[in-house]
């Protein structure tokens with residue numbers, strides 16, 4: 001699937017204000033600075049679609065982009081900033097949790113993980129929370145151009161082990177780089193497959 005069009009639709013300050021739609025939605029989330037904006041720009045092929053942030057943590061908004069007039073790409077606020085007040089740092093804001101728990105058309109939440117780091121407590125607890133809440137999610141290990149291939153594999157293995165401490169099954173895992181564009185095709189293909197299967201289910205009904 002080629003991304004033929006990507007249109008910014010709206011920024012929503014709360015889950016309730018998100019666009020009313022039945023189109024499938026795919027959301028991206030991760031710790032501040034993980035490379036979320038760069039990944040969104042790389043996937044859509046539009047350089048400035050999601051702003052590459054200079055001041056992490058400032059904007060707590062949900063951004064909706066309409067892709068190919070068929071599905072929504074959703075840019076969720078980053079979590080885990082070091083430099084904001086305790087109140088706004090509240091790990092997973094009510095806005096994020098209510099969006100994730102209530103958005104019926106959310107088909108997959110892509111959780112971005114910095115491939116250079118060992119498992120971070122905040123990411124692991126978020127992933128566990130997703131599992132407990134039966135949220136469909138996949139992991140994307142970002143910035144892979146910054147480490148060599150064996151280190152990347154080692155880091156992913158450590159993550160898998162950590163997850164297997166809590167869960168019997170592992171989620172789908174992608175690797176990405178906004179610099180080399182690694183991951184673009186496989187992530188878009190994954191979204192396309194989910195969209196195809198969704199249509200079949202709708203027809204069967």
Ligand code: GDP
Nearest residue numbers: 032033034035036037038052053143177178179
């Ligand atoms: P966000 O806060 O998660 O949206 O992260 P950004 O996309 O703003 O990226 C944070 C910083 O990491 C910026 O300086 C980016 O240029 C850099 N960055 C993001 N993705 C990559 C990547 O894949 N490779 C490299 N080398 N740098 C990246």
